[in-house]
Amino acid sequence: MTTIGDMDEDALIALFAPRLPASDAEILGPGDDAAVLAVDGHLVVSADVLVESRHFRREWSTGADVGWRAAMQNLADIDAMGAVPTALEVTLCAPASTPVDWVLGLADGLREACEPHGVGVVGGDLSGASEIVVSVTALGETHGTEPITRADAAAGDVVAVSGALGAARAGYEQLARELRVDEEAVQLFLRPRPRIGAGLEGALHGATAMMDLSDGLVRDAGRLARASELELAIDSALVPVHPAATRTADALGAGPDALAWALTGGEDHHMLATFPRASAVPQGWTIVGEAHEGQARLLVDGAEPTSRGWDHFDSGTPQG
Incomplete structure (x- = not known):
């Protein structure tokens, strides 16, 4: 089994990057200091993170599963603003013992989730760490309409x-x-x-x-x-x-x-x-x-609920 510790960063990127989807809005994608995108309307930005043993477990999830989830929860955040998702930036932090195949699976999962929506992975970063962390920044555009927030509901809605x-x-x-x-x-x-x-x-x-x-x-x-x-x-x-x-x-x-x-x-x-x-x-x-x-x-049902669901800072069982 080849691990990411068996190769340098450039070699890993050379394997990883070709598996990533391209964005319909991409002018300049991975490989430079920053990506360049065309934007129509307001730029909408969101970010999320998946931490091993907190948000996912490798005994349950493949790299492709984690890539899919990382993409989908961020696409949903952009969609929730009434915007169209266009691109993701993905940062991966991982131990040197992480199998290369797991990392390639992560890229495959990102592509499988993003390609049907014309969304690309246009950049990101790699770093060593004591556990796997996948951080995603999602970008979207409103095409001239106003974003929908949480704050404008009205009585009678x-x-x-x-x-x-x-x-x-x-x-x-x-x-x-x-x-x-x-x-x-x-x-x-x-x-x-x-x-x-x-x-x-x-x-x-x-x-x-x-x-x-x-x-x-x-x-x-x-x-x-x-x-x-x-x-x-x-x-x-x-x-x-x-x-x-x-x-x-x-x-x-x-x-x-x-x-x-x-x-x-x-x-x-x-x-x-x-x-x-x-x-x-x-x-x-x-x-x-x-x-x-x-x-x-x-x-x-007329009463304030006593159970409120998932809390990211709860000390109980991890969600993923």
């Missing part, structure tokens, strides 16, 4: 989500228990599949506020409520639960609750948005509640 929830958490629960009872849920945890473009669709249909569901509906809806200084009221009976979450809960027996996973599980990366009226909600989205004047908070 309806609250909607762009996809069924809970599958990623159901996959995590299986891996944590060393069981495989529903492969679709496992794969949706390892490789989230939000519908990139749903955020732009929401913006074009008049969304007043929007964000992607990375940390769970309860935690993220609470953030949107505080940013917009409104009360968001969610009816749990309206929340779309992914069939794979239901199948997993049924197979695991007593204890797991698919609805709880849909409310607090996180990592589905679908869109959460508010719209001025029900008729504005795009087809395929699901209305789950309403925005009201009042204290900036989230209510689920």
